Amino acid sequence: MTTTQPGYWFDNALALDDIESGRYRMDISTGRYVDADVVRAEHDNIWMKVWQAAGRESELPEVGDWKEYQLLDQSFLLIRGRDHRVRGFVNACRHRGNVLCKGSGNAKRGILCQYHLWSYDLEGKLKGALRERENVLTQLDKESLGLLEVSVDCFAGFIFLNPDPNAAPLREFLGAEVVDLLEPYRLDQMVTVLDVREALNCNWKVVMDAFSEGYHISGIHPQLLQVVMIDPSTTRYRFFDKHSVSCAPFEVAGKKYGLEEQIEGIMGLPETFPSVTAVLPRFAELVGEYRDEAGVLNLPEGVTPRTLLQRATRETLTGMGFDVGGLTDAQMSDNNGWVLFPNFFMTVRAGEATVILAQPHESGDPNRCYWHILSVMWLPEEHREAFAAAHLEVTEAGSFPYFLALQQDYEQMPRQQRGLRNTRLEHMSLVKEEVVIAHFHSVVDRYLAGAAQ
Template structure:
């Protein structure tokens, strides 16, 4: 019996083309959320070519600081060298392929292989080879055997990498979505920083379910997080919850949901001094879009997401704003590594940073209330998607098929209302299909 992973590639390519046509018609295959062949194709055609998030610069602030992160099935060392420059290298010794760095974060000027002792600078250059004269008779050219470099670029402190030397620039890749990223990254004139190490765990769920949810799924909130309405965390329910916009960047896959609440104050949840700094850091158009936004939840294609909202259990009070940044790293069909950070304004007081981190932990930390709600659903969706009867079933993505862009929306991209809409998801899956078809 031939398994899905063993099927001939032409048959899988035909499935991709059928899937792309279905996306246009508002349908998406359930199989995509837990399938070995789909996972393998994503590794080959998506994660080998897209720009993927690696780290925030504030995680490695000093010379020698490093973290280990991954793009697809490639583990990387992201390090700041003695000159302050950031490098990303494959976490593999060039001699026999041993893992060079076995810890997730730390500080080191050099990395020494535990197998044969080859030693590299944290920028990747090979500088030490045991028995160089006796064993290699000085024939080995060290400069030919540096760690494998990975192309990187940054935006407002975010470090991205791509395995494709021919990929467009990061600025081209992000496109107009930079306008919306600034909502999360320009809190104050000095920008943001991570507060504490990231939460990191393994989950039996597919990365795409999470990326879709954070591209603006306001539809699930009154059901999955109903307790928030019952306790007064959300000031409304039903019809008023759907106010706002779903904004996508056509052809890029990025999307954001901007949720509004009646009577919510401008920049509510921020201290007055930070609110004033944000108004200076943002453009007038960004202020117009963001000032009344209560909840902003967005995804940078393929697997980096952000959420900003105030947290308060006191009805009528805006509470304290927090920002979570999260990476869904694929670790197999129906399985992923979850990274979750709290971002805080650099210029904020220690008291505000502590309160924002507390709000993040209660809501979207590893044991947060919202996080538990979501992962309970996501793991069950993934389990269902792997069953034998599901391989030929589709899910409906027809909400908002007739939505017209809001002509008065002051920001870039395609903004439709209400916020509860499938437009962003169709855009996300369309770009996913481009990559899997080799046409991105």
């Protein structure tokens, strides 16, 4: 391994003690969570101007596949053209503005408006109209009446959309460093194994805040403390113009933190992190190599349960045909937490990632939003169809069984929103361990002030 690998960002990244006091504002106005005027300001200054993840490329595998992407009061159409490129359009007929598509489907022959039967090809060009041969379009410029295109691009297997047709390229918005750090994970090769969207009774920024810090684990996820050791002093941070990444090295907690307790903790990880299951057989074999005839475990200097887990992960994924050559050993075990402005949070390590997208509610109510959970995993070809998940829109609150940690967050976030509505509470007071939240809100500040380019 060479130190030129992107994953070595951690070695020279900021620790909490390196972040100077006052770098980011730590008091956040509660008004931005509950004020309808803020919703309108965000609509104009953030959502209509930024790149945002609108789904996975795998949702549109065939020519003509389409899906609707709704954002507040705006509706967009994503469709894969005959050249296999995904494009985006305003989801409205150029004749009388009728919505063209709802949900998802396939329109290999083109897009047909059901109101007056105007039709468009997969590239958005107007093909024809009802009674066209009777010169109904004589006075209209057919060439200028194609669908209104919006900016769409793909990265890491995700479809990104920007409502601004003159937006700078996606990779410019992300930044070269972000692209370089994420590409080695090969997220575009992973299969979606969970795809759930549900309305929540909280502001979209409450969701982003909740997943941007580990300070709440002791209070909301006490079960995790039985498995994972939380040590803020070992967390490292990297801040970009609009985005950020942080990482707390994976350490297994144990009753006495001895070797056997750490091994036991790793073997119990699937209860919290199901994807570890595939790695455990090789991990058990590696541990067995260091036991003597009496079964006593003796690890030489430099070998720990963590390094054995990393080795087992690399060997297992490589053996299944997944290229992890661009990832460091630490990335075999350590989840990196990414915030891509404005609404994309992801934890990612070798072979898997969980993404949480937060989006304002179309009603415009600041006390409501959507969260969209996307879990992706690398799987051998023969297992992909069996584990691939279709999109699920949850319409009955509480009906979907999230895994424990997500369920705990699901229940907590509306509680916070109820507290934020108290008029006497004018601001939140962040602690240093919540610096990622502070950075995120500094970007929100810039956009709301209209200063972002």
